[in-house]
Amino acid sequence: MANELLVAEIGSTTTVVSAFAPNHECLNYLGQGQAPTSVEEGDVNIGLEGAKKDLEDKLGRELNPKRILATSSAAGGLKMSVHGLVYDMTVKAAREAALGAGAVVRKVTAGALRSRQLKEVKELQPNIILLAGGVDYGEENVIIQNAEALAELELGIPIIYAGNQAIKEEVADILEEGGYEVLLAENVYPEIDTFNIEPTRRLIQQAFEKHITKGPGMGRIREMVEGTIMPTPGAVMEAAGLLEKEIGDLMVVDVGGATTDVHSVTEGSPEIQDIMVAPEPRAKRTVEGDLGVFINAGNVIEAMGREQLEERLSFKIDGMRPSPIPRDEKELRLLEELTRYVVEQAVFRHAGKLKEFYGPSGKTTLAQGKDLTRVQWIIGTGGALTSLEEGPEILGDLRQEKGKRLLPRLEARVLIDKNYLLAALGVLSRERPQEALKLMQESLGLD
Numbered sequence: 483m484a485n486e487l488l489v490a491e492i493g494s495t496t497t498v499v500s501a502f503a504p505n506h507e508c509l510n511y512l513g514q515g516q517a518p519t520s521v522e523e524g525d526v527n528i529g530l531e532g533a534k535k536d537l538e539d540k541l542g543r544e545l546n547p548k549r550i551l552a553t554s555s556a557a558g559g560l561k562m563s564v565h566g567l568v569y570d571m572t573v574k575a576a577r578e579a580a581l582g583a584g585a586v587v588r589k590v591t592a593g594a595l596r597s598r599q600l601k602e603v604k605e606l607q608p609n610i611i612l613l614a615g616g617v618d619y620g621e622e623n624v625i626i627q628n629a630e631a632l633a634e635l636e637l638g639i640p641i642i643y644a645g646n647q648a649i650k651e652e653v654a655d656i657l658e659e660g661g662y663e664v665l666l667a668e669n670v671y672p673e674i675d676t677f678n679i680e681p682t683r684r685l686i687q688q689a690f691e692k693h694i695t696k697g698p699g700m701g702r703i704r705e706m707v708e709g710t711i712m713p714t715p716g717a718v719m720e721a722a723g724l725l726e727k728e729i730g731d732l733m734v735v736d737v738g739g740a741t742t743d744v745h746s747v748t749e750g751s752p753e754i755q756d757i758m759v760a761p762e763p764r765a766k767r768t769v770e771g772d773l774g775v776f777i778n779a780g781n782v783i784e785a786m787g788r789e790q791l792e793e794r795l796s797f798k799i800d801g802m803r804p805s806p807i808p809r810d811e812k813e814l815r816l817l818e819e820l821t822r823y824v825v826e827q828a829v830f831r832h833a834g835k836l837k838e839f840y841g842p843s844g845k846t847t848l849a850q851g852k853d854l855t856r857v858q859w860i861i862g863t864g865g866a867l868t869s870l871e872e873g874p875e876i877l878g879d880l881r882q883e884k885g886k887r888l889l890p891r892l893e894a895r896v897l898i899d900k901n902y903l904l905a906a907l908g909v910l911s912r913e914r915p916q917e918a919l920k921l922m923q924e925s926l927g928l929d
Contacts, residue, residue: 486512486547489906490530490707491714492554493519495739495776496865497529499537500906501545502921509910509917511924513540514902516807526554551909552707553714555584555738560690560713563589563608565628566645566671567615570760575670576614576644579679581767583686584713585610586741594624595631604635610689611639611662612682613653616646618672629653633660640689644670644682665689675761687716715743717908718863719767722747724911724919729928730858733832733890734904735825735877737864739776742824743769744832750853754834754888758849766852768832773824775817775866779803782820791819807869814870821866822876829880834888849888857890861926863899873898901925 485505491498497519501512515537519529538545562585566573569592580587589606591599603611611632615625625645632641633656643653644667654664667682690713704711712720715736722734722745731748747765749755772781783791783799792798795815808814834851860877867873877896882889903925911918923929 488547488550490552491905497533499533549708550706553712553717553905555714560585561609563603564612565591572614572671575677576612578763579670579682583683584716595628611641613643614645619648622649629656677763714905717905721904721908731856732859733857734861737866740774741769741771742773742828744828748856751856754849754853762852770828775820836886853888854890861897863904868902897926899925
């Protein structure tokens with residue numbers, strides 16, 4: 483079949499290749515192959531070829547794709563630092579833009595950059611810096627001061643400016659003199675209590691490709707791939723946004739080998755919005771870098787308590803570490819327990835809370851963080867959740883009728899991305915949204 487389309491997802495532990503047959507009016511899903519990601523072997527192409535071979539074995543024929551698209555979170559993904567003015571305002575908006583684009587935010591600062599913070603940024607060696615601050619036609623001095631301080635670091639990387647638009651030309655001139663490529667976006671926080679995240683997200687994803695091609699073997703993949711190489715979490719967010727327009731408020735939990743990501747697309751309930759301390763974006767992503775079930779399995783086991791975990795499992799786990807495809811019953815049981823823990827912790831960190839404050843007029847209840855109480859669909863994706871029989875149960879246990887945490891209610895329905903296609907279809911949704919949406923619904927059992 484000469485018209486095959488492949489989408490490769492190059493992850494931190496596994497490389498997945500999904501095959502599609504595009505026709506004039508539909509997009510047919512053919513199958514999927516997997517192989518261990520080969521970053522540590524110095525060339526991600528080894529893993530890609532292994533996944534392609536696995537798919538060919540399953541299909542019983544050789545693949546000669548007309549096009550190849552790709553997403554990647556290998557080699558640590560997109561490492562960023564974010565700098566704004568007030569933490570709960572411009573800093574929060576800028577950070578949400580970076581996370582929603584699929585970045586790993588390693589450094590966040592508010593206010594004027596100090597020498598210690600500048601030293602930490604230099605040691606971090608981020609792939610991209612995001613500079614924001616001030617509502618439009620508001621504060622200027624601190625932002626200009628921060629631009630001057632960053633310019634002196636001479637890191638030679640892209641800087642995205644998404645702050646006060648009244649001084650964007652001046653900021654750009656300062657940074658360009660420091661040897662930076664400057665990308666200008668609309669203000670992420672143009673006025674009080676208003677997020678404007680999407681323009682910056684798009685710029686970050688455009689800049690991502692320049693970084694990812696520096697990974698081992700990614701230059702060759704760049705030559706093979708048509709179009710941009712998207713950050714995998716950004717592709718999942720694209721899929722979530724498209725799905726939400728069709729089926730309503732939702733949350734996606736993506737359990738990976740190195741991280742667990744939670745994406746939510748919901749405005750929340752009007753009642754909670756009335757008592758919200760600070761605004762939250764409608765589409766939000768959090769990434770928990772300590773909650774992976776393969777690369778970070780040891781850290782998760784220690785956080786759970788090794789003795790307590792062994793007591794629940796009824797066997798010792800000395801030296802054990804689950805593999806993406808469990809080799810025996812014990813590995814499967816361990817993977818189930820780790821997945822249950824990382825899902826719960828990641829969603830608890832993503833969700834907001836009700837908090838009580840006492841003042842002159844007595845007790846007041848306020849809300850902080852993301853309100854998930856209007857979520858109608860809880861969706862599981864990623865290798866662990868899509869392969870475990872207990873996946874639906876693990877996600878279903880997140881629901882509650884009421885409580886301090888702003889979690890989905892009991893009526894929320896659980897869906898599993900059984901074909902593990904959300905990231906691939908997030909890529910395809912940019913050019914074939916209706917066909918991608920139909921395949922998402924089929925993979926989720928909504929067809």
